[in-house]
Amino acid sequence: AQSVTQPDIHITVSEGASLELRCNYSYGATPYLFWYVQSPGQGLQLLLKYFSGDTLVQGIKGFEAEFKRSQSSFNLRKPSVHWSDAAEYFCAVGAKERGYNKLIFGAGTRLAVHP
């Protein structure tokens, strides 16, 4: 069965510091991988996605993620965090089942940013 694990429930970083949020997935076939961000009181917004090709993908707001098949990981990174990045981040895997698309989410990582 497909699953997504985000090992870190809460992370706190200082503004300007680098960030890495971890994501591991379980899926039998080539995965479609996503990172979404949910700011307080907001819906989910897509940050970036990986389908195939270059394993390092760039997203919005200066985020990037690297797909590592050998580690079943898709970690999200940002070189320098801004206070406005404080939010909850969700990793997701897209699975194709019986002709339709199913999006499975991890439990999320809540990011706090200290000034």
Add this chain to the structure above:
Amino acid sequence: GAGVSQSPSNKVTEKGKDVELRCDPISGHTALYWYRQSLGQGLEFLIYFQGNSAPDKSGLPSDRFSAERTGGSVSTLTIQRTQQEDSAVYLCASSSSGQWGFPEAFFGQGTRLTVV
């Protein structure tokens, strides 16, 4: 519309009452998802619609939960005889349904349900 619209944005109901949550997807999107987000939990998949049919109802937590979609557009999630554990944010998403790749899912703002 411009985005996925959900109503109401907030709903407080008494235990045992029925509630209906509405989702208006992006025009032209044939795929529609419902998720539940409980405090401190991830997004729990509830149900998926392709057009008006629901090939996957596996995520519905109990027979008190049902959903329908009419005209390939608006969807309603109904919870009968609500319980306190039903308190959560219910999120709806829609996407185009492409055979190739994986179309982006666009989310609404959610309905926060509180059962008292």
